[in-house]
Amino acid sequence: MDPGRFFASSRVLIVAGKGGVGKTVTAATIASAASRSGRSVLLVEVAGRSASAPIFGVEPQGYEQVTAVDEAEHSDPPSGRIMLRSITPDQALVEWLTTHGFKGIVTRMASSGILEVVATATPGIKDLLVLGRIKALESEGAFDLIVVDAPAAGHALGFLRSPAGVRDAARTGTIHRQAVEVLELISDPARCQVVLVTIPEETPVNELIETSFAIEDEMGVRLGPVVVNSVLPTVDGLDVDLSSLDVSDTERNALQMAVTFRVGRSALQDEQLTRLGSELPLEQLRLPQLFSTTVGPDELSVLTDALLAEIEALPEVDS
Amino acid sequence: MNAPSCAELLAQRQVVIVCGTGGVGKTTTSAAIALAAAEAGRRAVVVTIDPAKRLADALGVSRLDNTPTVIDGPWPGLLGALMLDTKSTFDEVVRRNATDDDQAERILSSRFYRNVSGTLSGTQDYMAVEKLAELHADGDWDLVVVDTPPTRDALAFLEAPQMLSRLLDNPIYKLITAGNRGVLGVANRAAQTVVRQLARVVGAHVVDEAVAFFQSFDGMERGFKERAEATLALMGDERTAFVLVASPRRDTLDEARYFLDRIRRADLDAAAVIVNRMLPRTGLSVTQAQTLHTSLADSGGGGAAQALLDLTTAGEADDDRVADLSRAAPNAVLATVPMLADDIHDIDGLRVIAELLTR
Numbered sequence: 001m002d003p004g005r006f007f008a009s010s011r012v013l014i015v016a017g018k019g020g021v022g023k024t025v026t027a028a029t030i031a032s033a034a035s036r037s038g039r040s041v042l043l044v045e046v047a048g049r050s051a052s053a054p055i056f057g058v059e060p061q062g063y064e065q066v067t068a069v070d071e072a073e074h075s076d077p078p079s080g081r082i083m084l085r086s087i088t089p090d091q092a093l094v095e096w097l098t099t100h101g102f103k104g105i106v107t108r109m110a111s112s113g114i115l116e117v118v119a120t121a122t123p124g125i126k127d128l129l130v131l132g133r134i135k136a137l138e139s140e141g142a143f144d145l146i147v148v149d150a151p152a153a154g155h156a157l158g159f160l161r162s163p164a165g166v167r168d169a170a171r172t173g174t175i176h177r178q179a180v181e182v183l184e185l186i187s188d189p190a191r192c193q194v195v196l197v198t199i200p201e202e203t204p205v206n207e208l209i210e211t212s213f214a215i216e217d218e219m220g221v222r223l224g225p226v227v228v229n230s231v232l233p234t235v236d237g238l239d240v241d242l243s244s245l246d247v248s249d250t251e252r253n254a255l256q257m258a259v260t261f262r263v264g265r266s267a268l269q270d271e272q273l274t275r276l277g278s279e280l281p282l283e284q285l286r287l288p289q290l291f292s293t294t295v296g297p298d299e300l301s302v303l304t305d306a307l308l309a310e311i312e313a314l315p316e317v318d319s
Numbered sequence: 320m321n322a323p324s325c326a327e328l329l330a331q332r333q334v335v336i337v338c339g340t341g342g343v344g345k346t347t348t349s350a351a352i353a354l355a356a357a358e359a360g361r362r363a364v365v366v367t368i369d370p371a372k373r374l375a376d377a378l379g380v381s382r383l384d385n386t387p388t389v390i391d392g393p394w395p396g397l398l399g400a401l402m403l404d405t406k407s408t409f410d411e412v413v414r415r416n417a418t419d420d421d422q423a424e425r426i427l428s429s430r431f432y433r434n435v436s437g438t439l440s441g442t443q444d445y446m447a448v449e450k451l452a453e454l455h456a457d458g459d460w461d462l463v464v465v466d467t468p469p470t471r472d473a474l475a476f477l478e479a480p481q482m483l484s485r486l487l488d489n490p491i492y493k494l495i496t497a498g499n500r501g502v503l504g505v506a507n508r509a510a511q512t513v514v515r516q517l518a519r520v521v522g523a524h525v526v527d528e529a530v531a532f533f534q535s536f537d538g539m540e541r542g543f544k545e546r547a548e549a550t551l552a553l554m555g556d557e558r559t560a561f562v563l564v565a566s567p568r569r570d571t572l573d574e575a576r577y578f579l580d581r582i583r584r585a586d587l588d589a590a591a592v593i594v595n596r597m598l599p600r601t602g603l604s605v606t607q608a609q610t611l612h613t614s615l616a617d618s619g620g621g622g623a624a625q626a627l628l629d630l631t632t633a634g635e636a637d638d639d640r641v642a643d644l645s646r647a648a649p650n651a652v653l654a655t656v657p658m659l660a661d662d663i664h665d666i667d668g669l670r671v672i673a674e675l676l677t678r
Binding site: 018019020021022023024025051097100101102125169170171172173174175176203204232235236237238240241242244245246247250251253254255257258259261262289291292293294295 | 340341342343373516518519520521522523524525566568569570571573574598599601602603607608611615618619620621622623624625626627629630631632633636639640
């Protein structure tokens with residue numbers, strides 16, 4: 001599939017997965033790949049702490065936007081710009097109340113816990129308002145694509161469930177309308193898709209499968225391809241007879257150990273990838289495991305190339 | 320100062336709170352900690368919040384519920400396990416604190432209560448802490464190990480005991496509930512304004528339910544407050560150890576460091592840091608592995624040398640990151656657990672980890 005077409009298939013991509021599967025790096029890679037396909041991208045973090053800035057080699061951003069990549073003039077074909085921003089639930093709530101005529105409540109009561117009251121009265125409201133802020137950004141249309149680095153762990157489901165929860169809990173009022181509007185966004189595949197991230201290991205794969213069915217069945221949200229991170233690249237020639245090599249005993253032992261480990265891990269991984277493929281009818285985009293200590297712009301570039309190649313290998317679909 | 324070993328920690332503490340992000344083996348580690356204590360002759364119970372059936376399977380029981388199941392095995396102590404049921408625990412808290420059965424039923428049957436007890440963020444933390452306090456107070460257990468919900472904010476767990484008492488203490492609630500009781504005067508008018516504005520945001524019936532809910536707690540504030548204070552004291556002194564679980568993956572170690580920062584802001588510290596899933600060492604340096612990779616490039620050993628270079632590089636990166644974390648937690652015992660071939664499926668697998676932790 002042409003990456004340009006892939007990234008044009010919806011305006012918002014929500015990247016979700018449990019902690020420790022490299023969700024933030026994946027969101028950054030998706031943003032970078034979309035930019036390489038010429039699209040302008042806003043990468044939104046909702047965890048309250050900027051983890052993607054170092055990946056792009058820029059200073060962490062606050063609530064305001066930061067340009068991460070702007071090489072449109074230097075690359076061929078031209079890249080789209082990438083901006084990073086954070087949206088925290090508390091800020092989203094204050095902002096929403098302020099812009100919906102409740103400025104009085106915010107300023108008069110902020111210090112005495114009114115926000116806590118609103119949030120308690122309506123579970124899920126903060127998540128909803130983060131999504132509401134994203135919906136507003138989508139309507140503004142300043143970016144071709146908005147990539148959302150969703151909350152980790154079990155929170156991803158709660159995050160996506162929040163609009164329906166709030167719609168049912170608050171059956172009237174301004175917040176009800178907001179919930180309905182956000183539901184329209186997340187259940188419209190032409191506007192929003194969810195990309196789930198996992199690593200090829202037993203528990204993360206199990207959780208991914210459970211989460212996928214929960215999201216599709218309960219929420220009617222469209223799932224894009226699954227990103228499988230940290231896939232060990234295939235190495236040929238691991239079946240070599242090590243005794244035939246001209247190396248010291250120490251080196252031979254080290255080689256033996258590394259080969260045994262790699263063969264074992266690869267087999268476990270293949271088992272999980274196969275299981276994922278047979279239990280979940282979604283395309284897989286596999287990203288290679290990196291062996292470096294940190295992920296910066298160089299590693300991001302490697303991952304971006306890998307992701308673009310994987311997208312190109314996807315079958316064409318008529319959507 | 321020498322940090323005490325993990326074994327010493329498990330012999331002395333009454334509560335171990337196991338923290339960390341998801342996906343690092345927190346539940347398994349919590350169970351292994353309780354097992355290690357049982358092996359050392361203590362009566363240890365693990366409270367897990369992981370709804371996956373894996374732990375029950377590993378412990379060889381068909382299911383775990385909201386009260387401790389005693390796990391049979393050849394250890395001198397006692398091993399118990401339970402899976403936290405947030406809703407039932409919250410119901411118990413309400414029943415225990417209610418002044419009479421009518422009050423308990425009024426609260427339990429309110430729709431607002433069902434919202435709060437089921438979905439309010441922080442409720443799971445709060446109930447995990449309640450369960451811990453209850454098990455500790457029972458006197459049936461020497462050690463309570465709590466597997467905390469995956470949260471990135473350590474303080475959420477520490478603040479959890481105060482959640483309800485703080486809510487009931489909130490001046491806004493007092494204003495709203497007082498206002499609705501028909502008290503006249505300025506406070507009442509202010510309360511009505513707040514209620515009207517809230518109603519425009521979330522709808523009138525939500526506000527009505529909220530007001531009724533908080534009115535129904537009348538007279539229970541004191542009990543909640545005392546429990547919260549006692550639990551905070553327990554978690555804050557030397558009876559309790561915080562154990563941080565991580566994996567050598569970049570993102571989880573970042574989270575671990577963030578966690579340490581946060582917990583220190585509450586004047587607490589991690590007693591132990593357990594890093595799971597460490598890669599095996601090859602015995603060569605990265606430079607040596609690179610040299611070998613170059614010299615074997617054109618031989619049949621190129622693939623093997625690549626595997627060696629990858630593993631050595633990744634292993635060294637792991638070690639660097641773990642050393643960084645260790646420097647960030649100088650007073651904590653550091654224990655590393657190697658990457659195991661597969662997930663833990665039985666009690667023998669847990670015993671392997673328990674031994675690794677206490678060696």
